Amino acid sequence: MKAKIPISFLSILIFGFMAAAIYMSVRILFLFLLTGYNPVEMAFAVLLILAELFVLIHGIGYIINIFKSRKKTEFASPVKMGIEPRVAILVASRHEPRWILENTFISIKNLNYKNKEVYFLDDSSDENYKREADGLASELGLIIFRRDKRRGAKAGIINDCLKGLDHEYIAIFDADQNPLPEFLNSVIPILEADKRLAFVQTPQFYTNIENNRVARGAGFQQAVFYEYICEGKGTHDSMFCCGTNVVFRAEALRSVGGLDETTVTEDFATSLKLHSSGWKSLYYDHVYAFGMGPTDLAGYFKQQFRWANGTITVLRRVILKLITKPRSLSISQWWEYILSSSYYFIGLAYFFLMFCPILYLLFRVPSFFVNPEAYVFSYIPYILLSMGIFYTLLGSRNYKLKDLLCGQLLGVCAFPVYIKGSIFALFGLKSVFGITGKASGKPVYFIHLWPQLTLILLYIISIEWGINRFIHEREPAILVNAVWALYHLLVLSSIFYFNQRGSFNIACKMLPSNIKFEYRILNDIIEVGNLSRLSWQLCFKAHFSQKVACGSLVTCKLYLSKDHPIIFEARVIDCSLRAVRGKYEVALGVSVVPESDKDNLRKLLGQR
Amino acid sequence: MIKKALLLSQLKDLIENEKMLVPLLNRHISSALFFSGIDTKEQEKIKERFQAMVLTQTQHVEALLRIKEDVEGGSGDVY
Numbered sequence: 283m284k285a286k287i288p289i290s291f292l293s294i295l296i297f298g299f300m301a302a303a304i305y306m307s308v309r310i311l312f313l314f315l316l317t318g319y320n321p322v323e324m325a326f327a328v329l330l331i332l333a334e335l336f337v338l339i340h341g342i343g344y345i346i347n348i349f350k351s352r353k354k355t356e357f358a359s360p361v362k363m364g365i366e367p368r369v370a371i372l373v374a375s376r377h378e379p380r381w382i383l384e385n386t387f388i389s390i391k392n393l394n395y396k397n398k399e400v401y402f403l404d405d406s407s408d409e410n411y412k413r414e415a416d417g418l419a420s421e422l423g424l425i426i427f428r429r430d431k432r433r434g435a436k437a438g439i440i441n442d443c444l445k446g447l448d449h450e451y452i453a454i455f456d457a458d459q460n461p462l463p464e465f466l467n468s469v470i471p472i473l474e475a476d477k478r479l480a481f482v483q484t485p486q487f488y489t490n491i492e493n494n495r496v497a498r499g500a501g502f503q504q505a506v507f508y509e510y511i512c513e514g515k516g517t518h519d520s521m522f523c524c525g526t527n528v529v530f531r532a533e534a535l536r537s538v539g540g541l542d543e544t545t546v547t548e549d550f551a552t553s554l555k556l557h558s559s560g561w562k563s564l565y566y567d568h569v570y571a572f573g574m575g576p577t578d579l580a581g582y583f584k585q586q587f588r589w590a591n592g593t594i595t596v597l598r599r600v601i602l603k604l605i606t607k608p609r610s611l612s613i614s615q616w617w618e619y620i621l622s623s624s625y626y627f628i629g630l631a632y633f634f635l636m637f638c639p640i641l642y643l644l645f646r647v648p649s650f651f652v653n654p655e656a657y658v659f660s661y662i663p664y665i666l667l668s669m670g671i672f673y674t675l676l677g678s679r680n681y682k683l684k685d686l687l688c689g690q691l692l693g694v695c696a697f698p699v700y701i702k703g704s705i706f707a708l709f710g711l712k713s714v715f716g717i718t719g720k721a722s723g724k725p726v727y728f729i730h731l732w733p734q735l736t737l738i739l740l741y742i743i744s745i746e747w748g749i750n751r752f753i754h755e756r757e758p759a760i761l762v763n764a765v766w767a768l769y770h771l772l773v774l775s776s777i778f779y780f781n782q783r784g785s786f787n788i789a790c791k792m793l794p795s796n797i798k799f800e801y802r803i804l805n806d807i808i809e810v811g812n813l814s815r816l817s818w819q820l821c822f823k824a825h826f827s828q829k830v831a832c833g834s835l836v837t838c839k840l841y842l843s844k845d846h847p848i849i850f851e852a853r854v855i856d857c858s859l860r861a862v863r864g865k866y867e868v869a870l871g872v873s874v875v876p877e878s879d880k881d882n883l884r885k886l887l888g889q890r
Numbered sequence: 891m892i893k894k895a896l897l898l899s900q901l902k903d904l905i906e907n908e909k910m911l912v913p914l915l916n917r918h919i920s921s922a923l924f925f926s927g928i929d930t931k932e933q934e935k936i937k938e939r940f941q942a943m944v945l946t947q948t949q950h951v952e953a954l955l956r957i958k959e960d961v962e963g964g965s966g967d968v969y
């Protein structure tokens with residue numbers, strides 16, 4: 283869905299660049315030439331300017347990718363090949379629920395590509411999961427692979443499995459990625475057409491975005507990455523592997539010793555090795571696999587910590603390689619690798635940008651380093667044009683402002699995770715991210731959100747203090763900083779929006795009390811947290827006299843009249859934890875209802 | 891011609907696919923409509939069609955299960 287960039291937009295881009303240049307010049311000029319700051323003030327000033335420069339450089343990188351993405355990549359057409367090359371499909375898993383794996387393997391088994399073998403790399407140590415994996419493998423005809431000694435997590439088990447394979451191509455999927463039937467038929471001809479191509483990466487696409495705020499935010503962050511950024515990288519052999527929905531040439535992977543096991547982002551580190559060995563890569567911008575995003579802040583933070591920690595670990599190698607072997611990559615590749623591997627310093631940049639108004643309002647440490655009028659007049663065109671460019675471009679691809687904002691807000695809320703991930707990576711510290719043991723779709727305890735909540739509290743105090751100061755001092759700079767504090771307060775407050783139970787049952791109406799309702803809870807439970815509303819034909823709420831587990835199957839009987847019951851099956855999609863007057867409020871999703879009764883049931887439940 | 895054992899195994903695969911793959915892909919594609927830029931009302935219509943497809947799929951499963959039972963109970967080994 284590539285859209286042509288119109289001339290009018292190009293002129294906005296040029297104005298955007300000019301506005302950014304003017305803004306940064308004004309900042310730097312005032313900072314170094316026209317102020318008389320003491321060393322402490324100067325230190326904060328430099329940190330703030332660095333944070334702004336960091337954001338600006340990544341913004342420029344984004345714009346460059348937009349231009350690069352205009353270069354049309356010719357892909358080999360997905361024709362039926364005479365002799366299909368052998369493909370090994372690897373899915374690594376450790377303690378994944380059966381229903382997730384079942385969905386993945388049933389999709390993989392249905393790939394319209396005959397010459398494939400599906401390997402289930404089960405790294406579980408728990409006997410129950412092992413038994414489940416064995417059962418699934420025998421039911422679906424999968425080749426199960428296990429190892430005695432765990433090493434190198436996902437990369438380790440893939441490498442161990444790779445030793446026994448002689449396939450030409452290796453497709454890798456995460457345990458929750460469901461490919462469409464034509465995936466291999468489209469990707470393999472591309473690899474066949476260019477023997478120096480090490481891998482073809484396709485996008486990740488979350489589909490549990492409709493009923494989960496965190497998944498939605500994460501989904502839109504992914505969308506921003508996979509649209510112009512990856513398209514741009516893909517045109518200059520700078521696309522790195524994202525770990526799933528990817529097909530490797532086995533020869534290329536073997537030539538660099540398999541996946542890199544020394545970082546938690548083995549995909550990114552392996553891509554660097556491949557590119558510096560002269561292999562090429564490609565981004566195929568067609569969604570061929572659907573998956574699920576993190577459903578709560580705990581899961582999201584864990585994912586972001588891993589990415590931040592892994593990519594910044596690779597940054598150290600990128601810099602070392604740049605110094606020792608500057609010719610191993612092209613200028614364009616170095617630029618992209620430095621941008622991608624340094625991106626997660628954004629946490630530190632966010633922090634400085636957010637902390638400066640507090641410093642000014644509470645401790646009088648200046649934060650804008652110019653007179654307020656010059657600041658406002660140079661900043662406003664810069665921010666309006668840069669935001670305008672971003673939203674217009676993604677808007678041209680049908681992304682809505684509020685959805686993109688959702689992704690951005692979630693990213694800002696993750697700033698402590700990015701900081702921790704980058705600091706641990708910089709100093710080579712080993713760490714597993716702390717928030718664990720939460721069930722899917724559940725809020726995290728506020729204690730885990732102390733950095734965000736502390737800043738929120740400081741904003742409230744500093745805004746109030748700032749108002750007092752303004753009344754007495756009449757200094758416009760106080761107002762500018764108070765506005766910034768208010769802005770950051772609103773942005774960070776979105777943590778409360780994201781840290782909520784899945785809002786699945788909000789649209790379900792309570793069953794009217796005059797309708798007779800009987801139910802029987804069956805001993806059949808599935809995971810329902812990630813299912814979309816479309817999984818259910820209807821939904822409603824009712825009162826149960828007992829507590830019932832989410833995902834339970836319930837046979838229901840609703841009486842249209844005394845002699846006319848409607849019998850149907852439903853799943854519990856949510857249940858209150860505490861009884862009110864001996865009753866538990868339960869949200870039910872109707873899964874099976876006779877066609878002849880469907881309209882009656884709709885009427886009864888007051889739904890169209 | 892097909893031997894009974896092979897036919898039964900293929901029927902089993904078909905039933906699994908009908909039971910799982912159709913609703914799964916339906917769910918994913920319905921969600922993907924979110925990004926399509928199609929008007930919300932149109933999206934709802936498309937989703938209703940998808941839903942109808944899932945209902946048809948339950949009929950397919952029932953039909954396939956009946957065929958499987960017939961084959962299992964039948965005396966012939968070649969079909």
